Amino acid sequence: xxxxxxxxxxxxxxxxxxxxxxxxxxxxxxxxxxxxxxxxxxxxxxxxxxxxxxxxxxxxxxxxxxxxxxxxxxxxxxxxxxxxxxxxxxxxxxxxxxxxxxxxxxxxxxxxxxxxxxxxxxxxxxxxxxxxxxxxxxxxxxxxxxxxxxxxxxxxxxxxxxxxxxxxxxxxxxxxxxxxxxxxxxxxxxxxxxxxxxxxxxxxxxxxxxxxxxxxxxxxxxxxxxxxxxxxxxxxxxxxxxxxxxxxxxxxxxxxxxxxxxxxxxxxxxxxxxxxxxxxxxxxxxxxxxxxxxxxxxxxxxxxxxxxxxxxxxxxxxxxxxxxxxxxxxxxxxxxxxxxxxxxxxxxxxxxxxxxxxxxxxxxxxxxxxxxxxxxxxxxxxxxxxxxxxxxxxxxxxxxxxxxxxxxxxxxxxxxxxxxxxxxxxxxxxxxxxxxxxxxxxxxxxxxxxxxxxxxxxxxxxxxxxxxxxxxxxxxxxxxxxxxxxxxxxxxxxxxxxxxxxxxxxxxxxxxxxxxxxxxxxxxxxxxxxxxxxxxxxxxxxxxxxxxxxxxxxxxxxxxxxxxxxxxxxxxxxxx
Amino acid sequence: xxxxxxxxxxxxxxxxxxxxxxxxxxxxxxxxxxxxxxxxxxxxxxxxxxxxxxxxxxxxxxxxxxxxxxxxxxxxxxxxxxxxxxxxxxxxxxxxxxxxxxxxxxxxxxxxxxxxxxxxxxxxxxxxxxxxxxxxxxxxxxxxxxxxxxxxxxxxxxxxxxxxxxxxxxxxxxxxxxxxxxxxxxxxxxxxxxxxxxxxxxxxxxxxxxxxxxxxxxxxxxxxxxxxxxxxxxxxxxxxxxxxxxxxxxxxxxxxxxxxxxxxxxxxxxxxxxxxxxxxxxxxx
Ligand SMILES: Cc1ncc(C[n+]2csc(CCOP(=O)(O)OP(=O)(O)O)c2C)c(N)n1
Ligand code: SF4
Numbered sequence: 001x002x003x004x005x006x007x008x009x010x011x012x013x014x015x016x017x018x019x020x021x022x023x024x025x026x027x028x029x030x031x032x033x034x035x036x037x038x039x040x041x042x043x044x045x046x047x048x049x050x051x052x053x054x055x056x057x058x059x060x061x062x063x064x065x066x067x068x069x070x071x072x073x074x075x076x077x078x079x080x081x082x083x084x085x086x087x088x089x090x091x092x093x094x095x096x097x098x099x100x101x102x103x104x105x106x107x108x109x110x111x112x113x114x115x116x117x118x119x120x121x122x123x124x125x126x127x128x129x130x131x132x133x134x135x136x137x138x139x140x141x142x143x144x145x146x147x148x149x150x151x152x153x154x155x156x157x158x159x160x161x162x163x164x165x166x167x168x169x170x171x172x173x174x175x176x177x178x179x180x181x182x183x184x185x186x187x188x189x190x191x192x193x194x195x196x197x198x199x200x201x202x203x204x205x206x207x208x209x210x211x212x213x214x215x216x217x218x219x220x221x222x223x224x225x226x227x228x229x230x231x232x233x234x235x236x237x238x239x240x241x242x243x244x245x246x247x248x249x250x251x252x253x254x255x256x257x258x259x260x261x262x263x264x265x266x267x268x269x270x271x272x273x274x275x276x277x278x279x280x281x282x283x284x285x286x287x288x289x290x291x292x293x294x295x296x297x298x299x300x301x302x303x304x305x306x307x308x309x310x311x312x313x314x315x316x317x318x319x320x321x322x323x324x325x326x327x328x329x330x331x332x333x334x335x336x337x338x339x340x341x342x343x344x345x346x347x348x349x350x351x352x353x354x355x356x357x358x359x360x361x362x363x364x365x366x367x368x369x370x371x372x373x374x375x376x377x378x379x380x381x382x383x384x385x386x387x388x389x390x391x392x393x394x395x396x397x398x399x400x401x402x403x404x405x406x407x408x409x410x411x412x413x414x415x416x417x418x419x420x421x422x423x424x425x426x427x428x429x430x431x432x433x434x435x436x437x438x439x440x441x442x443x444x445x446x447x448x449x450x451x452x453x454x455x456x457x458x459x460x461x462x463x464x465x466x467x468x469x470x471x472x473x474x475x476x477x478x479x480x481x482x483x484x485x486x487x488x489x490x491x492x493x494x495x496x497x498x499x500x501x502x503x504x505x506x507x508x509x510x511x512x513x514x515x516x517x518x519x520x521x522x523x524x525x526x527x528x529x530x531x532x533x534x535x536x537x538x539x540x541x542x543x544x545x546x547x548x549x550x551x552x553x554x555x556x557x558x559x560x561x562x563x564x565x566x567x568x569x570x571x572x573x574x575x576x
Numbered sequence: 577x578x579x580x581x582x583x584x585x586x587x588x589x590x591x592x593x594x595x596x597x598x599x600x601x602x603x604x605x606x607x608x609x610x611x612x613x614x615x616x617x618x619x620x621x622x623x624x625x626x627x628x629x630x631x632x633x634x635x636x637x638x639x640x641x642x643x644x645x646x647x648x649x650x651x652x653x654x655x656x657x658x659x660x661x662x663x664x665x666x667x668x669x670x671x672x673x674x675x676x677x678x679x680x681x682x683x684x685x686x687x688x689x690x691x692x693x694x695x696x697x698x699x700x701x702x703x704x705x706x707x708x709x710x711x712x713x714x715x716x717x718x719x720x721x722x723x724x725x726x727x728x729x730x731x732x733x734x735x736x737x738x739x740x741x742x743x744x745x746x747x748x749x750x751x752x753x754x755x756x757x758x759x760x761x762x763x764x765x766x767x768x769x770x771x772x773x774x775x776x777x778x779x780x781x782x783x784x785x786x787x788x789x790x791x792x793x794x795x796x797x798x799x800x801x802x803x804x805x806x807x808x809x810x811x812x813x814x815x816x817x818x819x820x821x822x823x824x825x826x827x828x829x830x831x832x833x834x835x836x837x838x839x840x841x842x843x844x845x846x847x848x849x850x851x852x853x854x855x856x857x858x859x860x861x
Contacts, residue, residue, distance in 0.1 A: 029861070030861075153859075194861070196861060197861070198857055198860035198861055199860055199861075200860050204860070208853055208856060208857075211852075211853050211856070212850040212853045213848075213850070214848025214849070214850065216657065216843040216844070216846060217653065217656060217657055217843060219649075219653065236856065239852075240852065240853075241840075241841075241843060241846040241847075243656055243835055243843060245652075245656070245835075247649065247682075248678055248679065248681075248682040249678060251646065251649070251678075251679075252646075252648075252649040252678070252679055252682070253649070254649075255642065255643065255646040255649035255650045255653065256649045256650065256652055256653035256656070257653060258642070258650055258653065259622070259640065259642075259649065259650030259651060259652065259653025259654040259655075259657070260653035260654060260656055260657040260843075261653075261657075262640050262650070262653075262654060263620075263653070263654035263655075263657035263658045263661065263844060264657060264658065264844040265657040265658075265843045265844050266848075267653065267657070281643055281646075282643065282646070285642060285643050285646075289640070289642075345850075375854075375857050375861075378850045378851045378853055378854055379851070381850035383848050383850065415658070415844060416617075416620045416638035416640075416654070416658070416661055417617070417618065417620070417638070417658055417660060417661045417844075419617065420617050421617070422616060422617055422636065422637065422638055422639075423638045423639070424587065424632075424633075424638065424639040424641075425639065425640050425641065426633075426639070426641040427625070427641060427642050427643055428625075428641065433587070434639065435587055435588040435633050436588065436591075436630065436633055436641075
């Protein structure tokens with residue numbers, strides 16, 4: 001049997017939806033399954049409706065699906081909202097006494113007194129989350145031992161009692177699920193060997209990449225969805241010699257990053273569109289002063305405050321054009337957790353090698369969704385700090401020119417205090433020494449020098465990844481976080497007898513025009529799929545290659561694509 | 577090796593108006609750096625945009641001439657990256673109190689070990705004479721025909737923010753100002769030194785004579801700069817008599833010491849070890 005199970009846990013914010021999801025997901029991970037989990041929550045701390053979906057599969061998955069096999073309802077609203085997606089043979093798990101829900105003949109359900117079991121076994125109603133997770137696993141006939149291991153790992157740092165109580169509560173919930181399993185519920189899941197893979201959110205993976213890249217300074221200001229990156233880095237900072245500052249605003253954060261990078265450390269910030277608006281001037285400052293600056297731009301639905309906890313791909317052209325004047329920049333757009341890790345590593349290398357800002361574009365979906373990822377091989381992390389004077393050279397370089405004209409446009413860097421070399425950087429147009437100039441001729445020479453860096457930079461950018469299918473008549477094209485859903489849609493189409501190639505961008509600027517022309521320039525219909533209203537990638541492809549899209553699928557309800565959504569949209573457009 | 581004032585030669589030709597108060601400030605800065613025994617390569621000057629922002633180009637040092645209003649965060653970033661740098665931040669009343677007002681307040685609150693020099697000419701010089709936050713009430717400009725409304729008293733703001741060193745100098749008192757800068761650099765913590773700076777082109781009210789008639793040196797009075805209540809009063813004093821000298825001074829923990837990481841080796845000299853990340857992976861399996 002091909003395993004592809006969707007467990008949805010829903011309730012109010014603050015009810016433990018995420019923690020149940022996390023325990024279930026980790027237990028499945030330990031049993032060797034592939035996992036994708038996503039989060040859907042409102043911009044509030046208590047109340048409302050939120051849910052998390054854990055997709056458990058026998059093959060790699062990187063997007064959510066709609067049909068539900070197990071619905072864990074912590075309140076009545078969850079049933080109301082999600083019942084329509086319950087598969088035939090699926091089950092609802094709920095606490096009748098707590099939620100007021102009543103059994104119905106047509107629905108397979110398990111009524112379980114979560115809080116009572118928690119209180120009876122551990123004296124702590126908070127453990128009802130563990131009871132719920134354990135009952136789910138009990139229903140599936142999954143091993144309790146694997147769950148117990150996960151609980152030990154999860155609660156180990158809170159002491160022995162906490163672990164024991166959780167295991168007791170879990171055992172009781174598990175037994176309840178096993179003993180009271182509704183007759184109609186047929187699904188069973190056997191644990192296998194753990195794969196050793198990691199279950200990480202896109203933003204956790206990105207933060208791990210930032211640490212591996214040796215970033216030493218982070219300044220930021222909290223904003224969903226990138227705050228978790230800042231928090232993760234702050235929590236690990238001391239171990240890694242990384243200093244994280246919560247600045248007074250994003251203007252300050254971005255200027256701090258430029259100052260720190262000028263002084264010689266790898267530095268970055270993370271924000272969302274609104275904060276990025278405030279950072280734009282500093283981005284241009286980094287371009288002019290040729291300071292390596294890494295910015296993580298985690299998109300959410302705009303305009304303005306928009307849907308603060310929802311996803312969108314609405315900032316691509318903004319990121320591309322942000323900043324007064326013209327200067328080189330790179331834009332990376334990783335497609336999953338693994339991509340996010342390596343994008344962080346690459347971003348610092350590009351920023352330092354080309355002494356210019358590099359943007360990593362993510363979004364709420366990529367940032368908060370959990371992906372499986374093979375442990376990155378850290379021996380493959382290359383730290384390329386670009387052309388920097390050695391301490392001996394800096395000590396002797398009394399005639400140092402920060403902006404020396406070179407063929408590649410890259411002037412060797414030195415840092416203030418490194419030696420006798422004086423490092424003069426200016427946001428005004430300047431000469432080789434960094435002093436202000438106004439003459440047109442000098443301006444042109446310096447502008448040409450800066451822009452020459454684009455030639456090298458462009459060679460570093462990879463074209464889209466392509467999954468070719470024989471006799472394909474369609475190209476499904478996307479960028480960033482939509483990769484999982486688009487790839488899966490390609491698979492579904494294949495089973496329907498429609499072959500489509502999938503073209504996914506994970507690096508966007510300098511635009512890999514040659515590679516793109518090669519893949520999109522043929523006879524296939526080009527369908528660009530974007531989580532925005534106006535089709536920003538589509539515009540970019542057209543402006544850089546002259547290739548116009550034949551059709552487009554847009555989504556801007558703040559929710560991520562699913563494969564089904566894409567397939568249905570293709571049908572509706574008459575493209576199948 | 578003893579420092580020679582010649583080491584602080586101009587890096588480029590000045591664009592200031594002849595007679596501008598900035599020249600006096602520049603001389604005081606050079607004098608102070610020599611007095612402190614610092615060679616140019618040991619000094620980082622971070623400035624914003626305005627006439628004051630050009631000052632680093634007219635001496636010799638490491639320079640980061642950043643954005644209008646933003647020298648402070650850039651300086652904090654640089655200082656955090658390398659706490660061994662002697663960082664002086666050069667700003668103007670428009671740059672530092674107007675555009676950069678938010679950073680001003682938060683920098684004082686954080687107390688990083690920086691020296692902050694604000695060239696206060698009570699006018700926007702570079703953009704040709706508009707009023708600034710410190711323009712005396714009633715002074716008009718093309719953009720402000722009704723006149724400035726009410727003058728901000730930044731030194732009182734500084735005392736209220738518990739700034740650990742608050743002083744005022746005058747561009748016409750070069751030695752006195754140089755002394756203040758030396759003290760400010762030696763002070764462990766955030767040192768604000770505001771400088772009364774005549775702008776001969778646009779400020780026809782607050783001229784050299786106007787300031788000269790009014791300034792008096794606190795060092796020559798019985799004033800005690802450690803009393804915060806008295807300092808607040810003193811910081812508000814403006815009119816017939818204007819105090820120069822140290823207005824408020826006390827020691828408190830500096831930002832660099834409070835944040836764990838950079839206490840040891842400066843960040844810029846800490847090594848990069850990707851392999852060390854391995855130990856974090858376990859928690860995700
Ligand atoms: C974001 C931004 N806004 C406006 C300006 C234009 N501008 C340059 S200097 C300046 C005022 C400077 O006043 P002040 O700091 O008092 O310096 P002064 O020239 O008087 O020394 C302004 C408004 C700018 N460079 N950047
Ligand atoms: S405009 Fe005023 S402040 Fe600027 S250089 Fe001239 S005199 Fe000095």
